[in-house]
Amino acid sequence: MEPTDILGGTALHQLLSDDENRLLDTIDELRSQGVGRLLGEEGLPQLIVCGDQSSGKSSVLEALTRVRFPTKSNVCTTFPTELRLRREPKSRISCRIKAAVSRTAEDKERLARFQKSFDSPEKFPELISAARECMGPSTPGNSNTHVFFEDVLEVEIVGPKLAPLTIVDLPGLFHYRSSSSGDRDIELVTNLVQSYMKKSNSIILAVVSAHNDINNQIVLRHIKNIVPEGHRTLGIITKPDELPSGSEKEQEYLDYARTNPSKFHYGWHVVRNRAYGEQANSFEERDLKESEFFRDSNWNSVPRREVGLGVDSLRQKLSKMLLDHINLSLPSIIQRLEDDLGRSESDLGRLGETRSTVREQQNYLSDVSDTFSGYIKDALDGRYHRRAFFGDPLSTDGLEKRLRANVRNLNDEFANHMLEQGHKWHVVEESELDNDANHDHPNFIAKSAFLHHVDALAQCERANELPGLSNPLLVGSLFQQQSEPWEKIALAHVDTVWETVKHFLECLLGQLTDERTSNQLLIHVVDPAMDTKRQALKAKIHELLVPYKHDPVNVDPHFARKIWQLKQEQITRSVLETVLREGKKSEISSLSVDEIMARIATSDATADDKYGSLQTYEFVQAYYEMTILIFIHNVASLAIEQCLLTRLPKIFSSATIREMSDEKLKLIASESRDTRIERERVVERVQVLKTGLQTLKQIHPGMSWTAFIFKSSSTFLFGSQDLC
Structure with a gap:
């Protein structure tokens, strides 16, 4: 049969x-x-x-x-x-x-x-x-x-x-x-x-x-x-x-x-x-x-x-x-086919045209370079909606590809970390020792205990200053101790940003080229350039720290005002603490100025400050609060932006391609037999998908999918006379 x-x-x-x-x-x-x-x-x-x-x-x-x-x-x-x-x-x-x-x-x-x-x-x-x-x-x-x-x-x-x-x-x-x-x-x-x-x-x-x-x-x-x-x-x-x-x-x-x-x-x-x-x-x-x-x-x-x-x-x-x-x-079939067609065309773009000659390899890498630079510019400018590569912002994959957003978020975390953990000692007033928030710092210390530490340093650093004053150089020495964590925190931050940028570049190359070309570009172009940027970042951090390793130099006209504000706060706090110790809180409003001054005079509030430690502390505190903000800003702008991001779109440019020898071009851009086979398969796949979509959409010409579904549903519900 x-x-x-x-x-x-x-x-x-x-x-x-x-x-x-x-x-x-x-x-x-x-x-x-x-x-x-x-x-x-x-x-x-x-x-x-x-x-x-x-x-x-x-x-x-x-x-x-x-x-x-x-x-x-x-x-x-x-x-x-x-x-x-x-x-x-x-x-x-x-x-x-x-x-x-x-x-x-x-x-x-x-x-x-x-x-x-x-x-x-x-x-x-x-x-x-x-x-x-x-x-x-x-x-x-x-x-x-x-x-x-x-x-x-x-x-x-x-x-x-x-x-x-x-x-x-x-x-x-x-x-x-x-x-x-x-x-x-x-x-x-x-x-x-x-x-x-x-x-x-x-x-x-x-x-x-x-x-x-x-x-x-x-x-x-x-x-x-x-x-x-x-x-x-x-x-x-x-x-x-x-x-x-x-x-x-x-x-x-x-x-x-x-x-x-x-x-x-x-x-x-x-x-x-x-x-x-x-x-x-x-x-x-x-x-x-x-x-x-x-x-x-x-x-x-x-x-x-x-x-x-x-x-x-x-x-x-x-x-x-x-x-x-x-x-x-059918509507879901068509949607799947359209999605598949989009992915297939993307795959075809990633594979590029055939490239067996040096000229074809140069043209291919030039196309990749132009697209690569365009994506990086969009990523740095925050124009994510223009390209499907950036994906859904609420997904993990989409968030990882939003380069500018990630860098800004990391900078914010760095700033908060510096403000919370950048100082070696967290000095607090005795009245605030029981506050649990202060316990987040590994070295929180009462102000009185810290002033004893300053006394010890002042005694060792004495020069020809008058009694009640400290050696002016003590401010710099104490500041350097207080800012000691800056270097470690800043280096860790730039390393994290560098890793984030490198991961983004790897994802982008994987999107734009086949696996072999992507790996070769990373090995011969991107990785060496990124290693250079990493060294530049570290060098810039050390450069930014140089002014803070020597005697303080400050030309800020607001610095004197800051010192005066600190003195006012200190005097006010001292007066209030003295009055509270000498009388009831309810009596304060009824005391005259002469009575308040008399109570201060008979108290121990005017303790002997032989080495001027309190004044030294105030100078260090004022200088620290002003310089830490400058340092945070410089790390973000002079290190991250200038050393890492500003020229990032040029990391793989047409100039890079022109400087490549024929051997390196072949090593990077030549295609394997598997790539040729995959291109042939994807080309055929794209053609079949286009033909299939065209045929499916012609099955019911002139009818919207909504009407089409309603018609089918009506047959389900009410049947048809020709069924029997």
Whole structure:
């Protein structure tokens, strides 16, 4: 038999119309080119046939597909069977067993060896039996026909006009089983069926037998719990011919199908399966019997808009359902394709044109250099919105690429660190010693204790100054001790900024060039230039610290005012502390100036300051507060800006490229065989994406996607007269 005739006699191709074929041909062309998964497996439609045991599920599938299923009364479906319909030019049928997770490694290996192919759908029942035997071999006196398995039989049916969907035949649900494994089997089957129902791409065909009471059908209870609003569900009533004509039970089913109390999205359909004596009948004879039954029965009075009748109209309804499922996914497919096209074009730009000659290599690096400089300028100017490279500001990746924002934030952190931890001693008044905020500094000290330290230094540094004064050089010596942490903090800061800039440049080159070229540019161009900048940064920090390692020089006209303000604060504090020690707080407002002066005169507030330590402390404090702000500003402007950022866009310039030897050009810009292959693949990918997008957007010309979705949704909700 020729491959193209394998599917002859089946009705699998009838699940698609010409419009669906055109749409799916486009999607499959994209898929065949390796352009992503488009919908992904979770997006492909999947028909699951579920119902109670012996409700006629397999018979419905057999009538629907015209592929023979085991339908004998003494053989039930004991494991999931997935018919994976896929579109390819040549037809073939093959299968394998997907072992359950609970299987042992030995079992999984044994089941993996089950690989079958066959040339006729008529042999499908034999395949089912062979798979069941492989899952659990029969033993003498112990048949496996009623043993349930979690393994899945995957049957791939490939042909040129098939709908890319999966049809799943599931074991039937049941209340009770007399065997010793009864409770386990009930739980196993229930979990299997529910797992398929919960998948968002599953279109549920809920099969109920008219032979049983509608309120006793287990499948309806599960659907109500899992899909309470009835989305993606179609009810199918089987065995309507077993109901006595005109009986109350027949009327009950007629009313149920018409009123749809389960609120199934696709309503209800009625199918007559083969009777016991008709098992040998052909599919044509089966369809004729069904047509005659509906013509002569009470079901003929049901409006076709409300209830579908017969397997032919069921195929048409499923065809519309499949198209609607795919149509609703089209906007997201197009969006994915457009995103993929954007990424592919970016990849193509990163790979550049072919570059086998020196001239081509120079041109390529020049293009990269121009783009590289433009991105850096935008990053330093804070123009992030102009380029997609900078990404989402709220994401970690996007924040890392905002160079100016990162540098400014680091400068702010540096300034705060300097103001909080830049002084060696944190001097506080005795009244503030209990403040927890002061404990954040490792060397907080009471002012009185610090003045004793100054006394000791002043005694060692004495010159020819008058009593009560300190050596003027003591101010510089004490300031150098107090500013000792500056160098360590500043060097750590410029190192952090340097690392941030280097990381940005690495990310940028990775975006603009292929991995090999990016690495070579880093090794031969960027890293040496950045190392030079790092040394310049350190040298600048040491240069900025030089004035503070010698005697203080200050020409600020506000310095004297600052000293006077400190003296005023000191005098005010001393007076208040003295008065408070000599009297009650409530009495202060009633004291005259002479009384206050008398109390100060009789107190110890005028302690002997033999070495002028208090004045020295005030000078150091005033000088420190003014110079630390200058140093912070100089680090940010003279070190970070001038030594690191100002000429950063020129770090890889056209001048750099002109100075390269031919050997270095080849080393950096020549492309590997992998790069050439990748470029060819990306070029082809871009072309396929453009063609696919153009085709998809022409499927419904002149219709907005909003209107398109509404139209598809309307078909879901209200159906169509041609479905029945």
